[in-house]
Amino acid sequence: MSTRHREWPVALGLAPVMLLILAPFAWLIVSSLKTEAEIGQADPYAWPADLMWRNYQDAWQIGGFGELVGNSLLNLAGVVLLTLLTCAPAGYALAKIRFPGREWLFYTFILGLTIPVQAIVIPLYQVLFGLNLVNTLSGIVLAQVSSGIPFGIFLMRSFFISVPDELIEAAKIDGASHLQILTKVLLPISTPAIQALVIISALSTWNDFFLPLIVLISPEVQTLPLGLVRFASTYASEYRLVFSGTVISFLPVIILYILMQRRFTEGLTQGAIKG
Amino acid sequence: MINRETPGSSTVAPLGNRSAIAKTATVEAGGSVARRFDSHDTGSALWLMAPALVLYAIFSLLPIAATFWLSFNSSAGFNTASSFVGLDNYAATAADPIVWQSLWHTLLWLIYHVVLAGGLGLALALAISRLKVTQVFFRTAFFLPHLVSLAVVGVIWANIYDPFYGLLNTALTELGLGAFTQGWLSDPALVLFSVNVASSWQGFGLYMLLFIAGLQNIDHSLYDAAEVDGASAWQKLVYVTLPGLREVTTFVVSLAMINGLKGFATVFVMTNGGPFYQSELITTYIYRLAFQSQDHGRAAVLCILLSLLAIAITLVFNRWRARLSK
Numbered sequence: 286m287s288t289r290h291r292e293w294p295v296a297l298g299l300a301p302v303m304l305l306i307l308a309p310f311a312w313l314i315v316s317s318l319k320t321e322a323e324i325g326q327a328d329p330y331a332w333p334a335d336l337m338w339r340n341y342q343d344a345w346q347i348g349g350f351g352e353l354v355g356n357s358l359l360n361l362a363g364v365v366l367l368t369l370l371t372c373a374p375a376g377y378a379l380a381k382i383r384f385p386g387r388e389w390l391f392y393t394f395i396l397g398l399t400i401p402v403q404a405i406v407i408p409l410y411q412v413l414f415g416l417n418l419v420n421t422l423s424g425i426v427l428a429q430v431s432s433g434i435p436f437g438i439f440l441m442r443s444f445f446i447s448v449p450d451e452l453i454e455a456a457k458i459d460g461a462s463h464l465q466i467l468t469k470v471l472l473p474i475s476t477p478a479i480q481a482l483v484i485i486s487a488l489s490t491w492n493d494f495f496l497p498l499i500v501l502i503s504p505e506v507q508t509l510p511l512g513l514v515r516f517a518s519t520y521a522s523e524y525r526l527v528f529s530g531t532v533i534s535f536l537p538v539i540i541l542y543i544l545m546q547r548r549f550t551e552g553l554t555q556g557a558i559k560g
Numbered sequence: 561m562i563n564r565e566t567p568g569s570s571t572v573a574p575l576g577n578r579s580a581i582a583k584t585a586t587v588e589a590g591g592s593v594a595r596r597f598d599s600h601d602t603g604s605a606l607w608l609m610a611p612a613l614v615l616y617a618i619f620s621l622l623p624i625a626a627t628f629w630l631s632f633n634s635s636a637g638f639n640t641a642s643s644f645v646g647l648d649n650y651a652a653t654a655a656d657p658i659v660w661q662s663l664w665h666t667l668l669w670l671i672y673h674v675v676l677a678g679g680l681g682l683a684l685a686l687a688i689s690r691l692k693v694t695q696v697f698f699r700t701a702f703f704l705p706h707l708v709s710l711a712v713v714g715v716i717w718a719n720i721y722d723p724f725y726g727l728l729n730t731a732l733t734e735l736g737l738g739a740f741t742q743g744w745l746s747d748p749a750l751v752l753f754s755v756n757v758a759s760s761w762q763g764f765g766l767y768m769l770l771f772i773a774g775l776q777n778i779d780h781s782l783y784d785a786a787e788v789d790g791a792s793a794w795q796k797l798v799y800v801t802l803p804g805l806r807e808v809t810t811f812v813v814s815l816a817m818i819n820g821l822k823g824f825a826t827v828f829v830m831t832n833g834g835p836f837y838q839s840e841l842i843t844t845y846i847y848r849l850a851f852q853s854q855d856h857g858r859a860a861v862l863c864i865l866l867s868l869l870a871i872a873i874t875l876v877f878n879r880w881r882a883r884l885s886k
Contacts, residue, residue, distance in 0.1 A: 288667060292691055293617075295562055295687060295690065295691060299684075299688070299698055302700065303702065306701075306702060306705065306761070307705075308727065309705075309716055309717070309720055309727065309761070312727045313716060325725070327725050327733075327829070328730065329731050330731075330734060331707050336797075342760060367615075371612035372612060374608035374612070375609045378604075378605040378608040378609050381602050383596075383598070383601060384602040385597055385608070386602055388735075392606055392685070393621070396587060396624070396715060397616065397620050397621070399867075399874045401822045401868045401870055402819060402822075403822065403824060403843045403846055403847075403863070404627065404848065404864070405624050405627055405863065406624065406847075407626075407627065407856050407860060407863070408626030408630065411638065412619060412622060422801075427619055430615060431615045431616050431619030432600075432619070432620060434615060435616075441663050454576070464607075464608070467608070468686050470694070472830040476686040479715060486796075489708070492709035492710065492712075494711035494824075494825040495824055498828075501701070509713055510710075510711035511711065512824075513712055513755045517715045517718075524719070527715070531716055531719075534708075534709070534712045535709075535712055535716075536818075537709045538707045538708070539707055542700075542703070542704070542707050543700060544702045546696070546699075547834065549703075551768060553766060553769060554769050554770060554773050558770070558773065558811075
């Protein structure tokens with residue numbers, strides 16, 4: 286194509302746009318290394334005289350970020366694992382097995398895909414309370430897995446549908462059970478779908494705020510976004526702590542993304558289109 | 561149970577053997593089998609569906625049903641006795657001016673989000689998609705805000721909008737534009753828009769990725785043909801690119817509307833609906849009624865309203881998309 290010569294003018298034009306869009310990150314990172322007095326000068330273009338790494342130590346300790354990160358990781362691992370364990374078999378059954386009520390089940394899941402979790406939150410809280418799951422990580426995991434199940438099932442189902450029936454018939458003739466077909470034939474060729482499901486459920490769990498806000502009441506069980514919000518409102522007048530705590534909350538995921546951006550991009554795009 | 565084709569609900573490709581499934585007998589307990597189904601298959605399917613179905617029934621279907629029940633009952637809070645009150649909660653909800661305000665704010669919120677986040681996503685996708693060397697770099701950079709939790713985005717932007725130390729007002733002042741400084745979150749006329757900017761900053765990245773994927777699907781020979789015909793860059797955009805993006809655009813708009821409808825965290829963190837309910841959304845008002853005022857009946861009515869809005873948006877856009885793909 287003849288568009289190659291346009292590359293650098295367009296890139297040059299995009300640079301200021303990028304600076305503007307990423308300015309919040311840059312400002313937070315720079316400000317998080319300032320002293321309280323320097324922040325008080327209210328000059329966003331000024332550089333800190335000394336880089337105050339101590340802000341991070343203080344925020345980490347006072348905010349209990351170690352515990353928050355640990356809880357978030359446990360939360361994420363539980364949701365991703367359970368999502369795969371529930372959605373892959375169900376997606377397979379809906380895609381490739383003929384059974385009575387399949388159509389009906391399909392529409393039931395569409396209902397769940399449509400209704401926002403905020404719209405069922407009162408009885409959801411009551412159910413969790415009845416099962417003694419309020420204020421526990423197991424409770425938040427189960428609630429999040431359930432609210433992600435319709436999406437996960439559709440994603441896996443639409444992938445399995447694209448697998449030719451002959452592959453499954455051949456395995457059946459060899460005497461494979463449905464579980465064996467799923468684990469030995471389908472899952473090994475399902476990397477794109479599994480990757481999409483893992484990335485989407487991991488990211489949405491890591492970033493979830495609404496369900497943790499309802500379910501996780503005491504600080505020891507809270508996850509990172511919820512803990513940061515509590516921390517930021519408790520220490521609202523100490524900007525250096527709020528800024529460094531905020532950077533702690535967003536930087537790890539951003540670094541992880543930059544390292545694996547191709548997989549993230551593929552997974553998120555595929556997931557959004559197929560789900 | 562005779563299966564009826566339900567128009568408008570074909571979000572995903574229709575089931576393979578739809579006609580074969582139609583006209584089958586009811587599902588009975590224990591998976592009793594109609595003639596056309598292999599009993600072994602049915603048993604396996606139930607086992608494979610069971611884990612998902614059990615979780616989904618307890619934590620999603622039961623709450624959906626219970627929300628209706630709650631809306632017809634009065635209750636003074638969690639774990640208290642409740643009594644049937646008919647349509648009282650519906651009447652009280654309709655008479656509550658804050659409900660109408662929050663509904664209006666939610667609709668504005670949707671429009672802002674579609675225009676800001678969808679528009680920025682489209683503009684950046686168009687700009688980036690022609691790049692070869694730097695495309696991945698810009699795509700990665702522009703996507704970064706989408707990785708941040710909306711709650712963290714709320715904390716970030718509450719600080720950006722801080723009237724004295726925030727990035728926005730201090731940057732404007734330093735640039736000699738002090739006249740443009742605002743109480744971004746305290747001005748009732750501005751607050752909803754300001755908070756929405758924060759949400760849209762987080763949201764546009766995904767829409768940009770979807771538009772980029774849509775652009776890659778446009779048949780390249782169309783551009784070659786347009787070039788042969790001597791089309792200008794503008795004509796190519798209007799006659800080739802935008803029509804080619806029609807399907808992905810409807811998808812992005814519907815996704816942005818649903819995401820907007822679910823908007824909660826940024827408002828909760830930045831303003832908690834204030835000042836004077838000027839940034840109250842349906843979702844934040846549900847939270848206030850359910851978990852602060854303990855008025856479950858009225859909260860449940862709003863929950864039903866929220867669900868109906870979500871269903872309406874989904875149905876309208878599925879119709880629209882079905883018509884486009886014909």
